[in-house]
Amino acid sequence: MKNKAFRTAAIAATAFGAVLALSSTAGAAGVSGPAIYVNHVLYRTVATPTDLAGTGAPAQSWDTIYNFFGAQQSVATAAPGDRGYNGGRWQVHKVSTPGGYAAALAAGDLDGNAVLDSADEIDAALASGALVDDGIVKYFVCTLNKVPARG
Numbered sequence: 001m002k003n004k005a006f007r008t009a010a011i012a013a014t015a016f017g018a019v020l021a022l023s024s025t026a027g028a029a030g031v032s033g034p035a036i037y038v039n040h041v042l043y044r045t046v047a048t049p050t051d052l053a054g055t056g057a058p059a060q061s062w063d064t065i066y067n068f069f070g071a072q073q074s075v076a077t078a079a080p081g082d083r084g085y086n087g088g089r090w091q092v093h094k095v096s097t098p099g100g101y102a103a104a105l106a107a108g109d110l111d112g113n114a115v116l117d118s119a120d121e122i123d124a125a126l127a128s129g130a131l132v133d134d135g136i137v138k139y140f141v142c143t144l145n146k147v148p149a150r151g
Contacts, residue, residue, distance in 0.1 A: 034147050036065060037117035038079040043144040052089065052139040062091040066122050069094065071101045077119045079144050092138040095131050104130040
C-alpha cells in the first residue's frame with residue numbers, strides 16, 4: 001500500500017511538472033515564449049488550467065506532446081493546419097534519456113541542427129532506445145501559435 005501511495009504521489013508530481021514546464025514562460029496574458037516544436041518550427045502557446053484526464057475520449061482525439069522536462073523544448077506531433085490536427089487537445093508524454101541527452105540527440109537529430117524538433121526525430125530516438133517514452137502525464141487543451149520571425 002505504501003508503494004502505491006508513493007507511486008500515485010510521484011505521478012501527480014510529474015503531471016504538475018508537465019504543466020509547469022509547458023507554462024513556465026507564460027507572461028501576464030498567459031502566452032508563453034518559444035515552447036514547442038512541430039515539424040522543425042517553433043511555437044508558443046497559451047497556458048490553460050484544463051485537466052481532461054478521465055474524459056474517456058478515444059485515442060484518436062488527442063495529439064501528442066513529448067516533454068523533456070528541461071532538456072529542450074517539447075515536441076508535438078501536429079499543429080494547426082496539419083491533417084488530423086485535433087484542435088489543441090493534448091496528451092503529454094514524459095520522455096527520458098537513459099544514456100543522456102547527447103545520446104538521444106545523436107540517435108534522432110536527422111537534420112543535424114542540434115535539437116530534436118519533429119515527430120520523425122522523436123520516432124528515430126525512440127526506436128534507438130536512446131529516448132524512452134515514460135507515458136502520459138497530462139491531458140489538457142492549449143493553442144499553438146508560430147513564434148514570429150525576427151526581422
